[in-house]
Amino acid sequence: MSFLTLENVTHHYFNKNNYTKALNDISFTVKEGEFVSLLGPSGCGKSTILSIVSGIMKHTSGKVLLDNKPITESELAIGYMLQQDYLFPWKTILDNVLIGPSIHHNVTQEVKEKAKELLNEVGLSNVEHQYPPSLSGGMRQRVALVRTLITDPKILLLDEPFSALDYQTKLKLEDLVFKLLHAYQKTAILVTHDIGEAIAMSDRIIVMSANPGEIAKIFEVPIELRNEMPFLVRRHPKYQSIFDKVWEELNKK
Numbered sequence: 001m002s003f004l005t006l007e008n009v010t011h012h013y014f015n016k017n018n019y020t021k022a023l024n025d026i027s028f029t030v031k032e033g034e035f036v037s038l039l040g041p042s043g044c045g046k047s048t049i050l051s052i053v054s055g056i057m058k059h060t061s062g063k064v065l066l067d068n069k070p071i072t073e074s075e076l077a078i079g080y081m082l083q084q085d086y087l088f089p090w091k092t093i094l095d096n097v098l099i100g101p102s103i104h105h106n107v108t109q110e111v112k113e114k115a116k117e118l119l120n121e122v123g124l125s126n127v128e129h130q131y132p133p134s135l136s137g138g139m140r141q142r143v144a145l146v147r148t149l150i151t152d153p154k155i156l157l158l159d160e161p162f163s164a165l166d167y168q169t170k171l172k173l174e175d176l177v178f179k180l181l182h183a184y185q186k187t188a189i190l191v192t193h194d195i196g197e198a199i200a201m202s203d204r205i206i207v208m209s210a211n212p213g214e215i216a217k218i219f220e221v222p223i224e225l226r227n228e229m230p231f232l233v234r235r236h237p238k239y240q241s242i243f244d245k246v247w248e249e250l251n252k253k
């Protein structure tokens, strides 16, 4: 059964004198525990889809269901991870991680222990009392990941979380995110411009076209690739053939 369903979703943006049809007739499902990527040219509506799924923005028409309930009525717990980490520079790493629970007045001893355990899992237990400016970009994104996971979200929305990092750090972080999301059996939607990253991390890849944003094709990543860590997927004999098919779809007019 589907966990998240988008059915004939359309979205229009209206500004003063401007009207943009950002999404046209978008339909797809995501199963619980599934990792799905959205890939497509700039402006095809990837971030708009994430804003709608997060409940931040109301779509113009169509249905968005989570656990069979309209998104507006579900007690949606969303984890958002963005290109920028948005850590508070005046708070320690541990306090940054605890921001979600502290907003909900839920910083119990158990939650603190969980935060420390997660920081340990991402190799950052030694910096929990330091402040964000003393950390590298990759370390800061690992903090952002922990801050996202601590609230135990139903679904994680990853909006180009690796795109500001150097290549080596990006590859390492892809493996770490993949490992943790699988360990905690999280459902995730990743927005990316990187075909390799989409193949390496996902169960399925939704390729979109622009003007207006529509689904061009949905690719199932072969099971042999899904069972590998992202770094190793790129060396798998089946990697190049799916890369070529996605590339061809992206370049269709």
Ligand SMILES: Nc1ncnc2c1ncn2[C@@H]1O[C@H](COP(=O)(O)OP(=O)(O)OP(=O)(O)O)[C@@H](O)[C@H]1O
Residues within 6 Å of the ligand: 013, 014, 015, 020, 021, 022, 040, 041, 042, 043, 044, 045, 046, 047, 048, 049, 213
């Ligand atoms: N707040 C807004 N007001 C008006 N138009 C908007 C707004 N946000 C996005 N758009 C337009 O909607 C379309 C989809 O934008 P969106 O940011 O969702 O695309 P995207 O695929 O995420 O792009 P990118 O890959 O460049 O991040 C674009 O034409 C964009 O200009």
